[in-house]
Amino acid sequence: MNGWSELDRFLLTDPRDVGCAQAVEILHVYAELVAAGESAEERYPGVAAHLQACGPCGEDFDGLLHTLRDEPG
């Protein structure tokens, strides 16, 4: 990815983006859906949009998903 497309992607905002507070509030629900292979993005498009755009929330989601996959039942 070159600088133009990286800057373009960075500046692009998605009106579906629910923000950090709402994404974090249901992060555990969203992560369980993803871990179970269910369509979390379809059910929570605003959370999906947020996790794509927000580095810290995306990092937390990755950590939670890794935990669900590493921890037994």
Next chain:
Amino acid sequence: MATVNPVVDETPGAADPIDPESAEWIGALAGGGPQREAALARLHEMLLRIAQRECRRRSPRLRIAGPELEDLAYQAAADALVAITRKLGQFRGESRFTTWAYKFVILEVSDKVGRHFWQNPAVPLDAEDWDRLPDRFGFEPAREAEWRDLLAALRRAVDTELSPRQRQVFVAIVVNAVPLDALVIELSSNRNAIYKTMFDARRKLRAALAAKGYMGHDTAGRS
């Protein structure tokens, strides 16, 4: 609740029935005596294991290692345990109890990492080294003739279009590469408020660059 877009609300509705294992956790933690003590010890052991693993997972991107990182994991586990016991009544059964609890310790790891940043910051908050900007977005020095005007326009827009708060947050995060969670600590704010400030700044800057012909207008219905 504050959201980036106030018309969007994806919080789950009514609570689901709680699964038996989660109910067992809740019963033990909400009760008293040895059963509660045993549940707390088991929960702390679990939270510590997850905090340590999460710290290891993030460590390649952190400037923390060794005993300091181990301390961070212990702090995260201890604070997560306090938060979970304090908010036990808020568990609604939308997920397994353990998944809900894992979230707390992951969030505590983020908080501790953000706080740690200021113990040895790479740059002071008020620094403004705009020469770093091309590298932030992967612009190649050899092709400066192609992007010089774009980044000059971006910098002008940062100075003329953004509010003082938006400019402060943009410069800290984008120019100085201060992690968002670290900025939250320094500005005594919260992640949602800083993200919203950046969200609005990004939207303004994109519109300004589009108006000058540097970028296409967003046609995907985004405001």
